[in-house]
Structure formats: structure tokens, C-alpha cells
Amino acid sequence: MQFGFDYLPYKWLEEIINLAAERIVVVDSNGLIRYINSGYCDFLGIKAEDAINQPVQNIIENSRMHIVAKSGQAELSAIQPIKGGEMIANRYPLFVEGELVGAVGTVLFRNQQEWWDYSKKIQPLLEELNYYKLNYENGLKSKYKFSDIIGTSSKFMLAKKMAEKISVSNSAVLLTGESGTGKELFAHAIHQNSSREQFPFVRINCASIPEHLLESELFGYDEGAFTGAKKGGKRGKFELANFGTIFLDEIGDMPLSMQSKLLRVLQEGEVERVGGQKPKTIDVRIIAATHRNLEKMIEEGTFRQDLYYRLNVIKLEIPPLRERKEDIPYIATYLLKKLEKKFHQHGINLTNRVISKLQQHNWPGNIRELENVLERAVNVLEGNTIDIVHLPLYLRENVHFLSEKQKVYVDYNNHSDSFPTLKETLSLVEKQAIINALQLSNGNKLEASKLLGIGKTSLYDKCKQYNIK
Numbered sequence: 001m002q003f004g005f006d007y008l009p010y011k012w013l014e015e016i017i018n019l020a021a022e023r024i025v026v027v028d029s030n031g032l033i034r035y036i037n038s039g040y041c042d043f044l045g046i047k048a049e050d051a052i053n054q055p056v057q058n059i060i061e062n063s064r065m066h067i068v069a070k071s072g073q074a075e076l077s078a079i080q081p082i083k084g085g086e087m088i089a090n091r092y093p094l095f096v097e098g099e100l101v102g103a104v105g106t107v108l109f110r111n112q113q114e115w116w117d118y119s120k121k122i123q124p125l126l127e128e129l130n131y132y133k134l135n136y137e138n139g140l141k142s143k144y145k146f147s148d149i150i151g152t153s154s155k156f157m158l159a160k161k162m163a164e165k166i167s168v169s170n171s172a173v174l175l176t177g178e179s180g181t182g183k184e185l186f187a188h189a190i191h192q193n194s195s196r197e198q199f200p201f202v203r204i205n206c207a208s209i210p211e212h213l214l215e216s217e218l219f220g221y222d223e224g225a226f227t228g229a230k231k232g233g234k235r236g237k238f239e240l241a242n243f244g245t246i247f248l249d250e251i252g253d254m255p256l257s258m259q260s261k262l263l264r265v266l267q268e269g270e271v272e273r274v275g276g277q278k279p280k281t282i283d284v285r286i287i288a289a290t291h292r293n294l295e296k297m298i299e300e301g302t303f304r305q306d307l308y309y310r311l312n313v314i315k316l317e318i319p320p321l322r323e324r325k326e327d328i329p330y331i332a333t334y335l336l337k338k339l340e341k342k343f344h345q346h347g348i349n350l351t352n353r354v355i356s357k358l359q360q361h362n363w364p365g366n367i368r369e370l371e372n373v374l375e376r377a378v379n380v381l382e383g384n385t386i387d388i389v390h391l392p393l394y395l396r397e398n399v400h401f402l403s404e405k406q407k408v409y410v411d412y413n414n415h416s417d418s419f420p421t422l423k424e425t426l427s428l429v430e431k432q433a434i435i436n437a438l439q440l441s442n443g444n445k446l447e448a449s450k451l452l453g454i455g456k457t458s459l460y461d462k463c464k465q466y467n468i469k
């Protein structure tokens with residue numbers, strides 16, 4: 001004896017389905033739509049007759065109904081982007097008398113208003129989640145290629161060519177060079193150009209992590225390893241970098257106790273989590289970098305010689321900027337392009353005077369310092385051309401009043417009646433010199449007084465005397 005639907009008129013049935021599931025679609029085992037209710041059609045802006053017998057993926061964005069109709073695996077509370085928003089979809093395989101005949105899908109929300117209400121609440125959370133996901137994924141990817149490393153001077157090309165050549169090998173690399181020379185950039189590019197590129201690039205700054213956290217950061221820990229240890233434990237950077245590359249930045253700052261532990265990992269190719277029982281085999285390429293003189297540190301007993309040998313299989317020395325001044329115009333142009341993007345500007349250029357000024361400086365902070373100098377200039381710039389006046393004081397200080405803006409002119413036209421006296425001429429020169437100095441220091445009176453070689457109070461008095469605001 002049959003129960004249930006036999007006693008229901010067909011029209012009722014349809015209404016019950018509409019009430020039970022505001023949007024419903026049924027596909028057969030080939031993924032062809034066999035039924036779609038009016039709520040779903042309204043939402044999609046289509047007519048049922050245009051959807052029937054069509055492959056579901058052609059009618060509904062990001063549908064997976066055809067997959068469920070084949071796999072027999074339900075997908076519940078799945079997020080499905082439709083019409084620019086995220087919907088919640090339930091997809092059930094449809095078994096009739098034990099045979100998989102298709103799938104039934106429902107999508108949450110009865111009407112546009114309900115959807116908007118939900119969307120307002122959930123959308124920012126989803127965006128936040130995507131943001132963190134992206135950041136996390138990007139954090140494990142190399143960000144620079146060799147083409148992002150600018151410079152054609154012979155010394156630099158030697159280092160760059162060598163780096164490209166050795167990127168395909170698996171040997172450890174030690175990058176040395178002053179701070180800001182681009183060691184990190186090289187590490188990224190080496191990984192990016194290697195067969196490990198598809199696997200993570202994990203950077204760790206050995207100087208910035210407190211000594212007591214370094215071990216668990218590098219090797220991870222097991223659940224219950226110490227009070228406050230996360231449930232389920234935590235993977236260390238070495239585990240994260242498996243099959244990829246680990247970049248140990250500022251290796252010269254690694255404490256001696258950690259150096260021994262690191263050496264063991266490099267020798268044995270295994271890591272053991274803090275509080276862990278079993279070591280885990282890992283396959284990681286090591287790139288280390290430092291601005292310190294490791295040989296000297298070995299002599300002083302602050303860096304382990306055996307670790308040095310392990311890390312120093314291939315040594316790459318990145319020359320400081322002062323030894324490749326011919327690269328400065330190209331690097332500056334490249335950095336300005338990056339700054340243009342950041343500041344939503346375009347067409348920023350440098351005068352020849354600025355370029356030669358930049359080439360006179362000895363750049364103790366290397367390219368990082370050059371980046372800062374240019375960013376400051378872009379900040380104070382009016383118009384598109386960076387001139388001496390836009391450079392920081394320490395770069396301008398030895399300027400010998402060469403630029404047009406800095407020259408002192410005396411306008412005799414204002415004295416057409418009579419030739420000015422020497423006193424009057426000197427006053428005009430003094431006034432003009434003060435105006436120039438103030439322009440040069442962007443109105444900073446202390447800087448201007450230093451430029452003029454007079455005291456700040458004296459400058460204030462003279463500004464008052466000449467009515468300079």
C-alpha cells in the first residue's frame with residue numbers, strides 16, 4: 001500500500017516543495033536539469049522552459065550538481081558564488097531504490113531582501129577570511145624574480161649571473177652584503193627560478209624572534225609541549241617549507257644554542273618538534289643571509305665554524321650601492337615606478353642634478369636608503385620633477401648654490417630712480433638668501449638657519465625685518 005503523496009493534489013505538491021526549499025533544482029545522472037522551481041528561476045532571471053534539459057553548469061553559476069549526481073557524495077552548506085554574492089548550497093545525491101539517479105540542490109534564501117540581509121552580515125567576514133587566506137598563501141610564496149633585481153654594473157652582473165646559475169642546484173647558499181643591498185630579493189629570485197618554485201618559500205628573520213621562541217618557530221611543537229601550547233601542536237617553519245626553500249635571514253644573529261640545533265637538522269635532514277617523539281624527514285633547501293662578518297664571528301667564538309661550512313656551500317656577495325654607482329639612475333627609475341603605483345601618480349622624473357647628487361653619496365643604507373630618499377621626495381613633491389630641493393638635508397648639505405632656485409639675484413629694476421647703495425644691495429642679497437634657504441628646507445626654520453650658518457633666533461629676527469612669512 002502506498003502512502004503520502006497519493007492523497008495530495010499535484011498543485012499542492014509543488015507549493016509544498018516551494019515552501020520547504022525556497023530554491024530547488026533537480027538534475028538527472030547526466031547533470032541535465034529535470035526540475036527547477038519558480039523561486040530559483042526568478043532569482044536567476046530565467047524561464048523554467050529555458051533551463052529544462054540543459055546541463056546545470058550552463059544555467060547555474062559555479063554549480064556542482066552534475067558532480068554530486070555522479071559521485072553520490074552530498075555537499076552540505078557549501079558556499080557557492082552566484083550573481084556576485086556568496087550563497088549557501090546543499091547538494092544531495094538522489095537515490096531511488098538504491099540507484100543513483102541524479103541530485104537535488106537547494107539554495108538558501110527566499111527572496112532578494114533575505115539575501116541582502118544575510119549578505120550584509122556574512123560578506124565582510126568572508127572578505128576578511130579571503131584576505132587572510134591570500135596573505136597566508138602569499139607569505140609562503142616568493143615575491144621577486146631575477147627580472148625585478150635591477151643593475152647592470154659588472155660587479156653586480158657577476159653576482160646576479162652566478163645566482164641564476166646556482167638557483168637550479170639544491171646546495172645551501174650564503175648571501176652576504178651590507179644591509180639593504182638586496183639579499184632578500186636574491187633569495188626570493190633563487191627560489192622562484194628553481195624546481196622548488198611550486199613549493200613554499202619560507203622566510204624567517206633570526207634576529208627578530210626572541211631566543212626562547214626560535215626553536216618552536218623553526219621546528220614546531222607537539223600538543224602539550226609546554227603550558228600555553230596550542231591544541232594539536234604547531235608546525236615549524238622547516239615543516240612548512242618541506243620540498244621548498246627556507247630563507248634564514250640575519251643568520252649571524254642566531255644564538256649559539258640554536259646554531260647547534262640547526263646544524264643537527266642540516267646534517268641529518270630531520271626535524272624534531274619541541275616535545276615531540278619522532279623526528280620527521282624533511283627536504284628543504286637552505287638560503288641564509290647576513291650583513292655580519294661570519295669569519296670574524298667564528299674567530300670571536302660567536303658563530304659555529306661547522307655550521308658556517310654547512311651554510312657556505314655557495315657564497316654570493318652582493319656589492320654595496322657605492323660600488324656600483326652607474327646602476328643608480330636605473331634603480332632610481334625602477335623604484336620611482338613602484339612609488340608611482342603606491343601614490344597613484346605617474347610621470348615622475350629626476351633632474352640630472354639630482355642623479356649626480358645621488359651618485360655622489362656613499363649610501364650606507366644601500367638601496368633601502370635610496371628607496372626612503374625617493375619616497376620622501378615624492379611626498380614633498382609638487383609637480384612631477386624631483387630636484388635637489390626635494391632631497392633630505394643630509395644629501396643636500398654640500399650643495400654649492402648651483403641650481404637656479406638657489407642662486408641669489410638682486411633686482412635693480414626696483415631701484416630705477418637711483419642706483420642702490422651698497423647697504424641696500426646687501427639687504428636684497430640677504431633677503432633672497434633667506435628665502436632660498438627656507439625653500440630648500442621646506443620652510444623648516446631650524447634647517448634653514450643651519451644652511452645659512454646663523455642662529456635660529458637671528459633667522460627669526462631677519463624674517464621679521466624683511467617681512468618673510
Ligand SMILES: Nc1ncnc2c1ncn2[C@@H]1O[C@H](COP(=O)(O)OP(=O)(O)OP(=O)(O)O)[C@@H](O)[C@H]1O
Pocket residue numbers: 148149150151177178179180181182183184185186249289290291331334367368371
Ligand atoms: N637590485 C635591486 N633592484 C631593485 N630593488 C632592490 C634591489 N636591491 C634591493 N632592492 C630593494 O631594496 C630594499 C632592501 O632590499 P633587501 O631587503 O633585499 O635587502 P637586504 O640586503 O636583505 O637587507 P637586510 O640585510 O637589512 O635584511 C627592498 O625593498 C628591495 O626591494
